[in-house]
Amino acid sequence: MCIRYKKVIYILVVFLLASLLINTYSNAASKKWQTLLDPKKPIKLKAAVRYTSLRPNMDTSDIWKYVKEKTGIEFEITVLKNQDQVNLMFASRDFPDVAFNIGAPIQLLVEAAKAGDLVCLDDLLPVYAPTWYNFFRAKENRLADRVSLIDGKRYTLPFIDFAPYDRDLRDQWFINNTWIKELGLKIPKTTKEFRDVLRAFKNNAGKGSIPRNVLPFYFIFDNWVGGQFDIYGTFGVVATTGEYLSVEKGKVRYQAINPAIKEPLKYLRDLYAEGLIPPEVFTDDFSTYLAKTNAAPPMVGSYFSYENRNLSAFVAIPPLMSPTGKKPFMRRQTYIPNPSHAFMIFSKNPYPEATLAFAEWVVSDLENMMTVSRGIKGIVWDFTKDGKVIDIFWEESPDKMAKYSKQLGLWNSFIALRDRRFHSKLYYNKYKEIEGVRAWNFEHIYKNHLAPREFSYVGGTLSKEETELMNQIGTDLTNLRKITFAKWISGKGDIDKEWDDFVATNKKLGLDKWLELKQKAYDLVTK
Incomplete structure (x- = not known):
């Protein structure tokens, strides 16, 4: 009996000592990154970011003074203005x-990783970015971890916002609604x-405020x-990606041939034929879209957008x-990074x-993350x-976004860790309390009209050869779909007669x- 107890005690002592050593190492590792960031020992780094009209002063923002x-x-x-500059780089x-x-296609990142141009972060994360390391290890973030890997390894860090x-x-x-009230109409409920x-x-047109x-x-x-x-x-047809993909009982479907x-294509065709949809929907770029939907006074009657501006x-x-009687749905997103590759060394x-260590500095402190992500404290956000943390304003206030553009952070042009x-x-x-903004609308208008989560498509990174082939075929399919659907919507083709040929x-x-x-x-990240 005594020998047995001695063995038990011995095992417990060894276990406790091992735990102590592990914790000591872990604490030392968790502090090591801080020693590399010293304002008294400045370093200079060249960085690149993709342009967005929502934050036109990312290169000269006041946040960089704070960082330094x-x-x-x-x-x-x-600031890279277009995809050609990214490709050239x-x-x-x-x-x-x-x-x-920078919006780099995954194929370019795969090639850069294989060529040794990207630093693999797997061995560095536990020591120099423990907050990120722990996030990826958490069971609830398994999907977020997997979809942002390149050939099974971590070369980049993502932007996370899990609201x-x-x-x-x-x-x-x-x-x-202003025009609806002027005309004595009601909010529509049917097509x-x-x-x-x-x-x-x-x-x-030309009457009242129209x-x-x-x-x-x-x-x-x-x-x-x-x-x-949407x-x-x-009409009950759910596409969960820009490539018209959806998932049905675990099987990936292409909704463009559903x-x-x-x-819905015929419905759009009929609206276009009456001049209710303008021809420029086929040619306008995103900056023009923002200008038209943000116009004051308004020039648009109805549109789709992330936020009401x-x-x-x-x-x-x-x-x-x-008229189909099918349950209507709004698109949902998934709890994955967006974008997945927002930081690469x-x-x-x-x-x-x-x-x-700088990437760790950003997410390990609330003020740091909010400053780099949202903008200058006291102007864009503050503490309660x-x-x-509480937002003072954001995209629901385009006038303030423009006025304080030099004080804005990088938002999803950079990393953040706004997890659950x-x-x-x-x-x-605060937006949950403000009628009309996204958080309020989600709770009161959209929560019961969302497509089932199991419909959502996500995909991991395949081999270089598979990725190249998938992208090559995907480009051909996209070109065919865009040309055909644009032709049908603009009334230059017969949907029913041309359908079989299209498929x-x-x-x-x-x-x-x-x-x-x-x-x-899909199976790579979900099974």
């Missing part, structure tokens, strides 16, 4: 020290009522943000009931550990009396192989 004062890192920011291998969100009103809803659907309201907008150049119904054709996808959803999509004129509406960087804990414990969401052409272009690869990518 706190960390000693001075960033020289290059990878083709020439003329990389900066670090890149934020329910963000992740569980893509676009909102807005209609000009027929919606068309009648659009007709009234068009027929009363301008002569009114755009009754406006969107960016086939764009995932601000596109016509018209499909209102016969049920013909009805004119609360005095527009109200959100749920998906409409269609290139091998030419002379300070890779310090650069990663109980220590939570952030939203439940650290963030005071057959998709098959000839390699649709089956493309779906096979998409299925493999």
Whole structure:
């Protein structure tokens, strides 16, 4: 008995000593990153970020003064204006020290990783970025971890914002309530009522506050943000990606060849034929879309957008009931990074550990993260009396976004770690109390009209060869779909007569192989 107890005690002592050593190492490792950021020992880094009209002064924002004062890192920011500049950077291998969100296609990142141009972060995270390391290890973040890997390894860090009103809803659907009231109409609930309201907008152009150049119904054709996808959803056809993908009982589907999509396409065709949809929906870029939907006074009758930027004129509406009788849905997003690759260190960087330590500095302190992500404290955001963070303004106030553009942070052009804990414990969401903004609309209008989560497609990274083939076929399918759908909506083709040929052409272009690869990518992160 005594021997047995001695053995038990011995084992417990060994276990406790091992635990102590592990904890000591862990604590030392968790502090090591701090020693690399010293304002008294400044370093300079070249960085690149992709341009966005929502934050036009990312390279000269006041946040960089804050970063330099706190960390000693001075960033020289290059703003890449378009995809050609991104492609050229990878083709020439003329990389900066670090890149934020540059919108690089996954194929370019795969090639850069294999060529040794990107620093692998797997062994560095536990020591220089423990907050990120622990986030990826958490069971609830398994999907977020997997979808942001490259060939099974971590080369980049993502932008994380897991607010329910963000992740569980893509676009909102807005209609000009000022015009509706002027004309003595009601908020539409069906596709027929919606068309009648659009007709009234068009027929009363130049009267009251409706301008002569009114755009009754406006969107960016086939764009995932601000596109016509929720018209499909209102007819019960759910596309969960810009590639028209959806998942049914674990099987990946291509909704562009779903016969049920013909009805919403015909509905769009009829609206276009009456002049209720302008031709420029096929040609406008995102900056033009923002200008038109943000115009003051308004020029648009109804549109899709992430946020309502004119609360005095527009109200959100749920998906409409269609003649098909199918349950209408709004698109939802998934709890994955968006974007997945918002921070990457290139091998030419002379300070890779310090650069990663900077990524840890951002997310390990609430004020740091809010400053770099949202903007300058006291102007864009602040602390409440109980220590939570609260927004002063954001995209629902385009006038303030423009006025304080030099004080804005990088938002999803950079990393952040606004996970579930952030939203439940650290963030005071004032927008839940403001009727008309996204958080309020989510709770009161959209929560019961969302497509089931199991419909959502997500995919991991395949091999270089598989990715190249998938992208090649995908480009051909996208071009065919865009040309065909644009032709049908603009009334230059017959949807029913040309449908079988359209499906057959998709098959000839390699649709089956493309779906096979998409299925493999889906299984990679979900099984």
